[in-house]
Amino acid sequence: MPRITAIIFDMYETLVHNDPSLWINTLNEVCEHQEIPLTGQELWEQWRTIDPKSRQMRTNLANPEKSPPFKTYEETWTNSFGKVLEKIGKGDPKAIAKRCVSETSLRKPFPETIRTITDLQTKGDFSFGILSNSDNNALNPLIETLNLNFDAVLSSESARMYKPDPRIFRQMLRLLGVEAENSLYVGDSQWDDIQGGKLVGMQVAWVNRKGN
Numbered sequence: 678m679p680r681i682t683a684i685i686f687d688m689y690e691t692l693v694h695n696d697p698s699l700w701i702n703t704l705n706e707v708c709e710h711q712e713i714p715l716t717g718q719e720l721w722e723q724w725r726t727i728d729p730k731s732r733q734m735r736t737n738l739a740n741p742e743k744s745p746p747f748k749t750y751e752e753t754w755t756n757s758f759g760k761v762l763e764k765i766g767k768g769d770p771k772a773i774a775k776r777c778v779s780e781t782s783l784r785k786p787f788p789e790t791i792r793t794i795t796d797l798q799t800k801g802d803f804s805f806g807i808l809s810n811s812d813n814n815a816l817n818p819l820i821e822t823l824n825l826n827f828d829a830v831l832s833s834e835s836a837r838m839y840k841p842d843p844r845i846f847r848q849m850l851r852l853l854g855v856e857a858e859n860s861l862y863v864g865d866s867q868w869d870d871i872q873g874g875k876l877v878g879m880q881v882a883w884v885n886r887k888g889n
Contacts, residue, residue, distance in 0.1 A: 681880060683828075683855040684797065687840075687864030688809035688816065691884050692794075692823070693784040697721065703780045704773075713768045720761065727757045736842045738876075747837045750812045751778050781811065782818040787886075794825050804828040808849045808862070810839050810869060829853050840866075841873030850877070 689695035705717030713720065731753055737744040748756075754774035762768035797803060806829040809816050816832045829852035836845045850857055857878035864870025865884045874881040 678880070679858040681803065681859060681861045683804045683806065683850075683853050683860040685806040685808050685849060685853070685860060685862050685879075686794075687862075687866070687870050687884075688807055688811060688819065689781070689784065690865040690886060691863060691870075692790045693786050693819065695781065695784055699780070699784070700777070703777060707773050707776060711768050711772070713762070713765065715765070723761045724757060727760050728754070731757060732839075735839050738841065741838075741842045741844055744838065744842065747833075747839075749834050750810075750815070751775060754778075778812050778815050781815040783822075784819060786823060791823070791825065798826065804853050804855065806830065806849055806853050808840070808845065809833070840869040841876060843873065843876040846873055846877045846879065850879075 686692055701717040701721050703717070704720045707713070708715050708717055708720055715723075735745055735748075735753075751774045754777055755771045758768075758770035758773045762770050794805070798805065805827045807816070807820065807827050808831050810833045812834045813832050816830070816834075820827065820830055829849065831845070831849050831852060833839045833845065836848050838845045840846070846857075846862070850860060853860070858880070861880045861882060862870060862874035863882045863884060864874070865886060867883065871881050871883050
């Protein structure tokens, strides 16, 4: 196996929490503030029937160059929350989407995150990167909060494309100046992370927090 010289991490549900309970807490507050006649759980469940479809359609893996025009999470969530609220006739989808982006900038790291990365940076001879499907308004403050040093950070918003598009992985490799075979990509999603990394020849590690 080729020697690993760079370790690149996904962010959400790999290094920091992003489980549904956090979203539902936020949506409870949103429903109360906007007087939407739903619980946070109900809004979450209705929204989740729409949002994953947009995720599957945003990247054309057969021909990435023909993927749909890029939209940020805030734009996409405004649209998907709008479809839910249209049926209800009440609520501000743009404000909800903006709040959700803001909340994802405040996620807490898993207990082992800081220790593990600090140990790798202290004891190993690697370069480090973050490659995340996220808006800059969410990812950049989160990087600062973690107070960890990364040689390169790339968001989907900056790249104008989403994992598992192989082009975003190649862009990350160019930023770090490493070959795919000498890099390890670490992530929780079989679709976005593991498949995407393998498509460009990276070594991959699956973080299986849910015991799937």
